[in-house]
Amino acid sequence: MADIRTLPEAVAELIHDGDAVAMEGFTHLIPFAAAHEVIRQGITDLTLIRMTPDVIYDQLIGAGLARKLVFSWGGNPGVGSLHRFRDAVENGWPRPLELDEHSHAGMANRYAAGASGLPFAVLRGYRGTDIPRRTDTLATVTCPFTGEELAAVAALNPDVTVIHAQQADREGNVQLWGLTGVQKEAALAARRALVTVEEIVDELRPRPGAIVLPGWAITAVAEVPGGAHPSYAAGYSVRDNDFYQAWDPISRDRERFTAWLRENITREGTQV
């Protein structure tokens, strides 16, 4: 029931200038290929939403396509800083980047509220921290039974969520397994959902630990083998830790980053 599309078609149809876009995947199953297609198509003025911006958003931010970032932890996992993110925040290069900053617990609950059709979620969080000073999507509510004051976070409802999964069938039912993170919530919270998959199969064989998203809850599926690289897809690939480490020197320098982008993403015929 989801449309089966090529990646360029799906990105062109689902993601537009100015959209709020969530590309999720907690280290695992990060939809890098879709982000690279966004760069190739030059879709810009995006509000990027992601718990861990990771290298995928470092690239989009460095490419100048983001005007705002909604996030909770912006580092290169196990390596260090996200230099394009820092350069945008600290120096406004290549453009200023507005931030909406939460904790992981807050972001996870914001997606869950969005997936639930609720305007907000309640959690026991943020107390005593300076985080409330930096976001207007955080408030408090009082428990009507106990009088306790709790944190309230505004729902996230992206215009479009992009995730990567291992498999889809021909009706667009999607199966992902391993660390499945917040992808179900992110996909269900969005107005449109695009899933890139390692392969399209005739029949999904149920897997331990898998979650299945029915095709009717998804807008489009695109087959993109290796579409999570340098992240990984359990059962198909392993995390390219070398790339994450190599990203540090590439991204430290504006010129080197720009050259990398041209050589690897935007140059005619490139497909990373």
Next chain:
Amino acid sequence: MADIRTLPEAVAELIHDGDAVAMEGFTHLIPFAAAHEVIRQGITDLTLIRMTPDVIYDQLIGAGLARKLVFSWGGNPGVGSLHRFRDAVENGWPRPLELDEHSHAGMANRYAAGASGLPFAVLRGYRGTDIPRRTDTLATVTCPFTGEELAAVAALNPDVTVIHAQQADREGNVQLWGLTGVQKEAALAARRALVTVEEIVDELRPRPGAIVLPGWAITAVAEVPGGAHPSYAAGYSVRDNDFYQAWDPISRDRERFTAWLRENITREGTQV
């Protein structure tokens, strides 16, 4: 990490007079054997919590062990009324039964709040209905972002939750699959959790659709093959629909019910 116990030991250790007890399982995996052991041990003045009281609570109520019922749908699924429940509510036999009544959505969220360590949960529910007139665990909260008024339901934190599962390993890690209902939430919301299982195995083999509850999150495990009968355990048994239909005439009549209880549950040597 969970204690491995016999069913009589576990019930005696974990369930006490006056406790708030949740025995969950949405049609599937209903822990009947544990309820029967409660009847045999005469543990009384219980607050019984369950989305669908089902025949399991009809038996406990008829046996006079419940002073209160927290629930959302009290019928014999596919058959008709729960006559012992009705007799207690309408006629106070064998004792009056206080009710706290919600919708399924409300009960599910009450358990989820309990499992989350929150005092309440928010949902879009109950609007325009007469349900709020009959419960004091339902209130409203106002969204601090949109001003919308939403339902708030008080968390459920049973003294003890009892569930039935297919398997546990020798450390008390539990695996259940098929329709897993609200069991994870009910178990995690409780101060103590007892899991009866079809069998204790050397190693849990991961199954599609299974949830695993780590042994350290559970208080005790008891091996009770067939412990869900007349409910069922996917992979081990099928639902005994004939029993559910036979329960209708048994339970319609106080004397016939009492005789059934004596013959099948409380008489020396009975083990249902």
Next chain:
Amino acid sequence: MREEPGPVADGRDLGAPGRDGRGPAGERERSGEDGRGVPAACTPDEVMTVNAARALAGARTCFVGIGLPSTAANLARRTCRPDLVLIYESGALGAKPTRLPLSIGDGELAETADAVVSVPEMFNYWLQAGRIDVGFLGAAQLDRFANINTTVVNRGPDRPEGRLPGAGGAPEIAASCGEVLIVLRHSTRNFVDRLDFVTSVGHGAGRGDRERLGLRGRGPVAVITDLGILRPDPESAELLLTDLHAGVTVEQVRAATGWPLKTADQVSVTAPPTPAELAALRALRAA
């Protein structure tokens, strides 16, 4: 499970205690005592169920109550709507049972589902978010605005309230699905002038009430009975008789309705069940 009728004022069960009227107070008996004229080839319950299935012809996803709604939805999958996605509150998304489930938690629902989710997820992510096209409900009592009572009935002074099963999933199904279908047998016991308790809101006190209450779906669009079909007046949202089953008169329907039932300007007659529909329904029940 919301069709479960429970007790009524006289202490007898309302409608059939067994599923789909096959119990002791089932369709054959009622057909006989009411003397309703139906094609000899099929029972009023069959006509009702076939029409209920037809009402799903445009639906993609259906949140299914057990009993009559489940029978109709499964029949739709075998007739007018093979791709219909059946969703059961026990956690099954896209169940494809080969037999009618007796309970909402029968094993086959999970085994044949596209996905099985927890009950909290079902109600929060799938139902509440407005993802389901049609909610298919039964009722113990229904009023002229298609509000539903499945909680308690008043049995008169000096008698305790009669206890019905309660809300189950119905209040939020009625609130959140894109639209709602209701199927129940027609009698003055069910179709009442005033509900003893509002368990689930149809159109409240009339058009505009759902918006005022912030209910997101369109609410009930049809009530399918063994006598005909009622639909809300586009202006007032009060139920109008819009369709009669073959051989049923307007007077019969009015006599079975506990309020002065209005009729549409044009009352149609439903097409009789086709041989294919009847064969599919009977095969489903026999499986």
Next chain:
Amino acid sequence: MREEPGPVADGRDLGAPGRDGRGPAGERERSGEDGRGVPAACTPDEVMTVNAARALAGARTCFVGIGLPSTAANLARRTCRPDLVLIYESGALGAKPTRLPLSIGDGELAETADAVVSVPEMFNYWLQAGRIDVGFLGAAQLDRFANINTTVVNRGPDRPEGRLPGAGGAPEIAASCGEVLIVLRHSTRNFVDRLDFVTSVGHGAGRGDRERLGLRGRGPVAVITDLGILRPDPESAELLLTDLHAGVTVEQVRAATGWPLKTADQVSVTAPPTPAELAALRALRAA
């Protein structure tokens, strides 16, 4: 992931950019430039990690940040606490990695876990509910009450704020775990008189603040560094130097601390890493 040090006032990364000090600014270099006296057989980072692992001897379950905390927790599983349940915010409950994960989402965490859950479930059902004994955190800046900053640093007038990675899971880990351990390298850059931003609350402004804020866990019980161990004063909750690693002096620690560090009445010396501990740590890092 909370150990990620990020930039500091001078634009250099604080501490080591690579994991556990094996990067360009790693332990060997720092050991040399600081001239710290440690047993020739092991580095200050090894002493720190071994002591961090020992701090888990009484824990059943540990919510593990990547980097130093993860190394220490995995070492504990190989030495003092073989049954320790490792919980990673990516969703792995009871992970048993054979190698140190580079990221919090490495595949082996899921493959070896007792259970894998969604991220919302992890934070709501497992962390927030107070089910985890110990939260193990790193920090970019720490103050005398063990409050943590991992968000931004002030780089002085006319310069933009230095950006750190942000909160991640830390605020709620610090709030909800039964108790908190913190591991980080000791320097005046990290141990500051005043945080530029409070990302995660340790003991707030002193004893009683956690209760006042409604934070359920006991908060930080030890800060383990490459120089020694600080623990909160039972009265004031201000961090006191309670332990020195062998060969380190109180003056060295004070010089590396950005506030006037108080010492406990008795300052102990930690037992040097045993050959077994060192062998296990080195095997873990080499795997």
